[in-house]
Amino acid sequence: MRSVEGKKQRDLSPEAFAELAARFAQVTLDLGTGDGAFVLRQARAEPDRLCIGLDAVADAMAESARRARAKPAKGGAANALYIVARAEDLPAELTGRCDLITVNYPWGSLLKAVTQPQPEVLAGIAACARPGARIALLINLAPFEDPDQRDRLGLCELDAELAEQRLRPTYRAAGLEIDGIELHLGALPERTSWGRRLVVGSRRKTLEITAIKSS
Ligand SMILES: C[S@@+](CC[C@H](N)C(=O)[O-])C[C@H]1O[C@@H](n2cnc3c(N)ncnc32)[C@H](O)[C@@H]1O
CATH class of the missing domain: 3.40.50.150 (Vaccinia Virus protein VP39)
Known part of the structure; x- marks a missing residue:
């Protein structure tokens, strides 16, 4: 590498x-x-x-x-x-190394991969996790709320309900059991540079998805 x-x-x-x-003792992948x-x-x-x-x-x-x-x-x-x-x-x-995998405010092909979602990319991400490892995603919902932007970026619609219906089965097939889907309005406590840029002082929605790697 x-x-x-x-x-x-x-x-x-x-x-x-x-x-x-x-x-x-532990490995995190962002x-x-x-x-x-x-x-x-x-x-x-x-x-x-x-x-x-x-x-x-x-x-x-x-x-x-x-x-x-x-x-x-x-x-x-x-x-x-x-x-x-x-x-x-x-x-x-x-492969098999990580106890925690985070994906914070993805964009471009990474955003597409985790939200469409793309089974082969999810499987690759899941392969990096040890059994029982936690995967945590923070997704800015703004581009999903604007039909023009959604089309331009080649994204499907997404909200908490659609995440439940559409993402859960594909994540499960990749070995990732979703155990939390939460919608946040505005700032989140755990801030990354893009998190700060996107949500601080705004009422933008962030979808937080957490999953566990099944054994
Ligand atoms: C909006 S930025 C978020 C950066 C950081 N996680 C944060 O919250 O500040 C999205 C990042 O995803 C990266 N990215 C997009 N597609 C990717 C891919 N297929 N593989 C790896 N990184 C990718 C981009 O290069 C960019 O740095």
């Missing part, structure tokens, strides 16, 4: 990744991590957890990846790892 280290990238061999992961700030905060708060931020675009993660490499006293976190990859083609090294 390709890891991001500031503006540079390097190959992280399966052996080197396995050695790194073995040093931590899919579509964007600027990676959420992962850096999480890594600083939970030094015993390997916190992986993954995004198709490396540039946005560069600054968080650079900060993570600093000494702990200067805000560094040796347990933060940034990976460039697409959710449609997740690195095989992640």
Whole structure:
């Protein structure tokens, strides 16, 4: 897999990744991590957890990846790892590794994959989870409420009821049992950069979906 280290990238061999992961009791994966700030905060708060931020675009993660490499006293976190990859083609090294997978305010093909939903992408995400692992998604409902935007982005309609009807069976088939669907209006306590941009001071709706990886 390709890891991001500031503006540079390097190959992280399966052996080197396995050695790194073995040093931590738990592993978190944040899919579509964007600027990676959420992962850096999480890594600083939970030094015993390997916190992986993954995004198709490396540039946005560069600054968080650079900060993570600093000494702990200067805000560094040796347990933060940034990976460039697409959710449609997740690195095989992640298989069965993760205790928690988060997808915060996805956009583009990731948004489509988790809301249409696309069974093969869901299966790939589920494959990264250990049995009993938790998957937590925060989805901005604004583009689903505007028929023009929905069409332009190639999205189906979505609200809490449709999530229940349409997402639950496909998630279940991928090995992810949905155990929570909650609609939030405005700001949420757990804020990412896009979460802040989208919902703070607004009445935009966020759909929170949680699921458990079945054994
Ligand atoms: C709106 S941003 C949200 C970033 C971050 N999670 C946050 O809440 O601040 C959506 C992110 O999803 C990433 N993304 C979109 N499609 C993707 C895919 N197929 N695989 C991996 N990342 C993807 C984009 O590059 C972008 O960084």
